[in-house]
Amino acid sequence: ESQLNSNYSFDNFLEGDSNRLARSAGLAVANKPGGTSFNPLLIFGGVGLGKTHLAHAIGVEIKELHPEKTILYISAEVFTQQYVDSVRKKTRHDFIYFYQLIDVLIVDDIQFLSGKSGTQDVFFHIFNYLHQNGKQVILTSDKAPVDMQDIEQRLLSRFKWGLSAEIQHPDFDTRVKIVKSILFRDGVEMPEEIIEYVAKNVKSNVRELEGAIISLIAQSSFNKREVTLDLAKHVVEKFVKNVKREISIDYIQKVVSDYFQMDIETLCSKTRKRHIVQARQLAMFFAKKYTKSSLASIGSQIGDRDHATVLHACKTIDNLLETDKQFKKYYEDINKKFSL
């Protein structure tokens, strides 16, 4: 049994800038498993961005094009369990032998192997065997090889032999395409305005995007509610912690001055009173952290200072955060208000 999920195909894996490289490499591998330099093919990227989908799609495509090949999809977690069982039952050799017979091995979420040296060791041997015999290995991970922790160096270096292709966050156009394809699949129509609203606001990953649109579809078809922008907002809010508002310098000044119980005029004034200076410097620091404004523009908006003053403020705050516990506490309290 290949354990492949045929619901995941290339046809329903929509292409966008965010996944083009991984998708094309996957297709190339599917056409010539073991016969490209993409061996292993490592697909990495954050949660819900399509790694598992693409991994299955590659397997499903290979099954279609090369029915004689033995394909196995397995998560690293199940692989680990199987290995541990085999050690307990003293069937470690059978376990290894089983894997050596596979033509295309797909291991999902290999970050799961981190810290598990026994499993890494056995995987290393299986990998080498397959690779030397021209078999194809496809891996997914939530991190790039350089960022993987507690994975043996020799294994990491194998991961880098082939191609590491990242799946990034989908851009707006891709998100619109994905929403439309779900609507099409379910035979539901929705105003363009709603589609764009959802695609604009649910951007953290594809899984959440699907969740939001499916719950809108459910509202409209089961509750027979008309899908208005208000309903869409209501649903989206359940999926996105905060429909992100832009953090403006005005807003930062307000939050910081409120926190220290002073008004914005005081925050911006020329006074040298230490607690006021520090509040102002902190506002500058947050402005640098959360806005795209230049130092000069931050300075001119917060008390009409120049860019050197802002730079100095940021260094001072960096220092205070390292040396002053009480100040760090203030900082963290305020920071929460921005990152909610």
Ligand code: ADP
């Ligand atoms: P990951 O393994 O990276 O966490 P998944 O492969 O499980 O993510 O994808 C999450 C959901 O998003 C799945 O339902 C998948 O079908 C869908 N999905 C992800 N990327 C795409 C895409 N490019 N086109 C269509 N659906 C996608």
Ligand code: MG
């Ligand atoms: Mg996955």
